[in-house]
Amino acid sequence: MRLLAAAFSVVIASAAIAAGVPDHFVWPIPAWMPPPPVPDDNPMTAAKVELGRHLFYDARLSADNTIACASCHAQKLAFTDGRELAVGINGTVAFRNAPSLANVGYFPLVTWANPHVGSLEFQALIPIFGDNPEEMGLNGKENEIFARLRADPFYAEAFPEAFPERPDLDLFTVTRALGAFQRTLISVNSSYDRFKYAGEKNALSDAAKRGEQLFFDHRFECYHCHTGIHFTNNLQTSRSAFAETGMHNTGLYNIGGTGDYPRQATGMIEFTGAPSDMGKFRTPSLRNVAVTAPYFHDGSARTLRDVIDHYAAGGRTIKDGPYAGIGARSPYKDGMIAGFQPTDKEIDDLVAFLESLTDEDFLSNPAYSDPWPAGHPATIERVSP
Numbered sequence: 001m002r003l004l005a006a007a008f009s010v011v012i013a014s015a016a017i018a019a020g021v022p023d024h025f026v027w028p029i030p031a032w033m034p035p036p037p038v039p040d041d042n043p044m045t046a047a048k049v050e051l052g053r054h055l056f057y058d059a060r061l062s063a064d065n066t067i068a069c070a071s072c073h074a075q076k077l078a079f080t081d082g083r084e085l086a087v088g089i090n091g092t093v094a095f096r097n098a099p100s101l102a103n104v105g106y107f108p109l110v111t112w113a114n115p116h117v118g119s120l121e122f123q124a125l126i127p128i129f130g131d132n133p134e135e136m137g138l139n140g141k142e143n144e145i146f147a148r149l150r151a152d153p154f155y156a157e158a159f160p161e162a163f164p165e166r167p168d169l170d171l172f173t174v175t176r177a178l179g180a181f182q183r184t185l186i187s188v189n190s191s192y193d194r195f196k197y198a199g200e201k202n203a204l205s206d207a208a209k210r211g212e213q214l215f216f217d218h219r220f221e222c223y224h225c226h227t228g229i230h231f232t233n234n235l236q237t238s239r240s241a242f243a244e245t246g247m248h249n250t251g252l253y254n255i256g257g258t259g260d261y262p263r264q265a266t267g268m269i270e271f272t273g274a275p276s277d278m279g280k281f282r283t284p285s286l287r288n289v290a291v292t293a294p295y296f297h298d299g300s301a302r303t304l305r306d307v308i309d310h311y312a313a314g315g316r317t318i319k320d321g322p323y324a325g326i327g328a329r330s331p332y333k334d335g336m337i338a339g340f341q342p343t344d345k346e347i348d349d350l351v352a353f354l355e356s357l358t359d360e361d362f363l364s365n366p367a368y369s370d371p372w373p374a375g376h377p378a379t380i381e382r383v384s385p
């Protein structure tokens, strides 16, 4: 499987540079995995993916040339940043933790809590233009910055190649290229996958096998929400009859009404206004979770053990620091977060299972890496968590 993954990345790379050859995109996935859905207005091509990769790693896409998408979404951390809360231009701190982008093309809803963000093309506008918080700070400066990028010899060729019908570098083509690249970020080659789908009986340790039993057990209940191929009930493949979208209150905060509360506590209610959506957040995938600490939308759990302690206690039982209310007592808490009493060994086993979801090939696949040469103006001082 390792070799197979290496071969896939070569397929992407070589297709992108095969000048004059019709641009057939090959998904970097094994046969058992259906590809993610692709929007009609953004068909996949290797040229577009390669362009999107350059944009993803280009710090010139920010107001002061310091922040690229990759600043907050670093490959070796499964496209997270290792911080509690993300940090944008001028040191602006965001309200939320940067989620992993592994398999992001399969999520019908993106972002932690907004039920209206249903596409990668739309999502990209948030970090680029958002001013609350300011992540890349392009609002009002897009013409100047797009002009700067158009002057780059790479883009002067790559945009017409990727978009023969609409060769200009504009918001439509930039967000389409970013979306196409992100749809290729597919991670399905963990030890657990090799054990479960490729019949490698020794790919999983005994501890991880015991942890798998616990994960799918009624006492722990993890699998009710972290279900299916990507361990989330937020899933759509190109073969799905419908999109599954799971949002839950997992007992992190306990606040109600419309009073003053920290913004990180609100969840889906911020977008729907419905009281029952208070504290509801999207179920994240657990693939590569061992490298995406700290956890939860507010980055409040440092380790996987902390996460399991949270569930075992039936939600947050402390009310210190920025936390509003005792989360475990929230009336909106999902019934599945009832608490349980694990032994130390059970926690170790569950952690071993979660660690078996790490896909080393994904974290080092050259097809997802920074394409810009060292010292190029696109490059950034990478965040080193």
Ligand code: HEC
Binding pocket: 056, 067, 068, 069, 070, 071, 072, 073, 086, 087, 088, 089, 094, 096, 097, 098, 099, 100, 101, 104, 107, 109, 110, 111, 112, 113, 120, 123, 124, 127, 128, 135, 136, 178, 182
């Ligand atoms: C300053 C850090 C930062 C930068 C820069 C940034 N992001 Fe993010 N990203 C985040 C945070 C934080 C979230 C979660 C936001 C939320 O849910 O409110 C996020 C969420 C996402 C999501 C949703 C993933 C999911 O599964 O919910 C995608 C996709 C994404 N970012 C792509 C990008 C792209 C593309 C760029 C560059 C155009 C980018 N990001 C730039 C921090 C950042």
Ligand code: HEC
Binding pocket: 220, 221, 222, 223, 224, 225, 226, 247, 248, 249, 250, 252, 281, 282, 283, 284, 285, 286, 289, 292, 294, 295, 296, 297, 298, 304, 307, 308, 311, 334, 336, 337, 350
């Ligand atoms: C009722 C649904 C539900 C159940 C049951 C559940 N989870 Fe979660 N899980 C979620 C949601 C929703 C989040 C995001 C919470 C947030 O950040 O506000 C989450 C977050 C996580 C995270 C953090 C991931 C990240 O990227 O930050 C981990 C790890 C996790 N869950 C593991 C587990 C384990 C292990 C169990 C079983 C003990 C479990 N979950 C049970 C819904 C659930």
